[in-house]
Amino acid sequence: MNLKKYTALGVLTAFLLHGPACAEPTERIPDAMLGAMIMCSFEGTELAEDDPFLARVRAGRVGGVCLFNRRHDGGTMNVVSPQQLEKLTRTLREAAPGPFLIAVDQEGGRVRRLWPGKGFTHLPPAAEMGRGTPEQTRQTAARVGRELRGLGINVNFAPVVDVNVNPACPIIGGLGRSFSDDEHAVSAHALAFGQGLMAEGVIPTLKHFPGHGSSLADSHLGTTDITHTWQKRELRPYVDAIAAGWPGMIMSASLFHAALDPELPGSLSKNVTTRLLRERLGFDGVIVTDSLLMQAVTDHYTVEQTVELAVDAGADILLFALDTGEGAEIAERAFKALRKLVDSGRVSPERIRSSWRRINDLYDRFAVGR
Numbered sequence: 506m507n508l509k510k511y512t513a514l515g516v517l518t519a520f521l522l523h524g525p526a527c528a529e530p531t532e533r534i535p536d537a538m539l540g541a542m543i544m545c546s547f548e549g550t551e552l553a554e555d556d557p558f559l560a561r562v563r564a565g566r567v568g569g570v571c572l573f574n575r576r577h578d579g580g581t582m583n584v585v586s587p588q589q590l591e592k593l594t595r596t597l598r599e600a601a602p603g604p605f606l607i608a609v610d611q612e613g614g615r616v617r618r619l620w621p622g623k624g625f626t627h628l629p630p631a632a633e634m635g636r637g638t639p640e641q642t643r644q645t646a647a648r649v650g651r652e653l654r655g656l657g658i659n660v661n662f663a664p665v666v667d668v669n670v671n672p673a674c675p676i677i678g679g680l681g682r683s684f685s686d687d688e689h690a691v692s693a694h695a696l697a698f699g700q701g702l703m704a705e706g707v708i709p710t711l712k713h714f715p716g717h718g719s720s721l722a723d724s725h726l727g728t729t730d731i732t733h734t735w736q737k738r739e740l741r742p743y744v745d746a747i748a749a750g751w752p753g754m755i756m757s758a759s760l761f762h763a764a765l766d767p768e769l770p771g772s773l774s775k776n777v778t779t780r781l782l783r784e785r786l787g788f789d790g791v792i793v794t795d796s797l798l799m800q801a802v803t804d805h806y807t808v809e810q811t812v813e814l815a816v817d818a819g820a821d822i823l824l825f826a827l828d829t830g831e832g833a834e835i836a837e838r839a840f841k842a843l844r845k846l847v848d849s850g851r852v853s854p855e856r857i858r859s860s861w862r863r864i865n866d867l868y869d870r871f872a873v874g875r
Contacts, residue, residue, distance in 0.1 A: 534854050537565030537603050538861045539843050542816075544569035544606060544793070545825040546832030548576070550585050552596050558833045562600045566840045567833075568864070569606030570597060571796075571826040572658070574618040582828055587624050587656060594657030604868035606708070606822075608660035611649055615680045619652075626652050631665055631694070635684035639697035642684075646701025646709075653707050659871065660708045662756065664698040666691055666742035667718035671734065676723040683718055688741035695742050699753055708871045711746055713758035713795055714782060715739065715771060720760065725799045728770075732763040740786070747788050752870065754791045755782065757820060759801040770801055772815060779819035791863045793822040798835065808835060812842040816852055821860040 552559045561567050573582035584590055594607050609618045614630020621627045634642045668691050669683035677683050684694040699709035716739030722729045757778050759770040766774040772794040782788050797811050815823050825836045846852040
């Protein structure tokens with residue numbers, strides 16, 4: 506691994522490699538256009554009219570939220586009951602000045618924010634769904650989609666399309682999050698899961714690009730180097746989905762692969778996000794980063810560096826989600842960093858508009874409960 510990527514010099518070198526600063530912008534990009542690129546977590550099961558976070562939503566300084574069931578320390582984060590959750594999402598939508606995405610990780614099994622014990626529908630893990638037929642998976646996802654739609658949630662950060670290359674992977678195979686060790690089976694079930702969600706008006710998300718299934722570590726906890734474990738077949742589900750006209754999102758992961766980018770993890774890499782996913786694989790839809798508050802990122806980059814690198818990489822939505830209650834404050838810092846980048850000319854107005862167009866198109870085609 507090239508440790509230079511974790512130094513200030515490494516960040517500077519990345520900027521030089523990935524292109525010069527933009528010319529001075531000729532127009533001021535509205536806050537809401539910048540805010541659409543920021544998605545975050547926040548703490549609270551209800552939001553009063555004078556709540557500071559709700560004020561940021563009204564001002565267009567955040568374009569979406571990622572909901573958590575509980576805090577990392579066991580306290581409640583956003584979810585108490587279906588009735589409470591529907592009220593919370595309605596409050597957010599009514600406050601937002603434009604398209605507002607409300608997301609949840611509802612994969613099934615161990616990774617689901619809406620638990621049966623709180624009145625929500627049971628959802629089996631992907632490993633169990635993968636032992637059935639794709640049609641059964643589609644039906645299961647349609648049930649999930651109907652529930653999410655009724656709750657005012659318009660994005661599901663699922664399905665996982667990581668191939669179960671390493672069954673002992675602590676964050677994928679070890680948690681039953683992969684449909685199969687056969688990449689073709691993963692493709693079939695992932696497409697079916699996505700179709701089930703889309704049929705109910707919920708945006709699906711393929712993750713974690715370019716593939717987390719072979720990893721030996723968890724990117725939540727630090728650097729995850731897949732240089733020597735990753736296999737090209739892990740791209741197959743993305744290739745198949747894009748060929749089928751995948752209309753949902755794709756999530757980039759903060760995985761380090763020296764052959765893909767010797768400096769930066771995937772979510773901050775133009776080589777991975779733009780040159781591989783957009784140009785070589787041909788995906789022109791919305792790319793959302795995995796949480797940029799994972800230690801694989803925060804151990805090495807400031808929020809300001811992270812924002813500049815992620816935007817330069819080609820991401821449309823920068824996700825700042827953490828089950829500790831800090832996401833909203835960090836997202837405000839990220840918004841200010843993005844505003845400074847645009848106003849100083851380091852990021853062009855057209856770069857922001859390109860993401861704005863993708864996000865709006867996605868919202869217009871799929872989002873519910875506006």
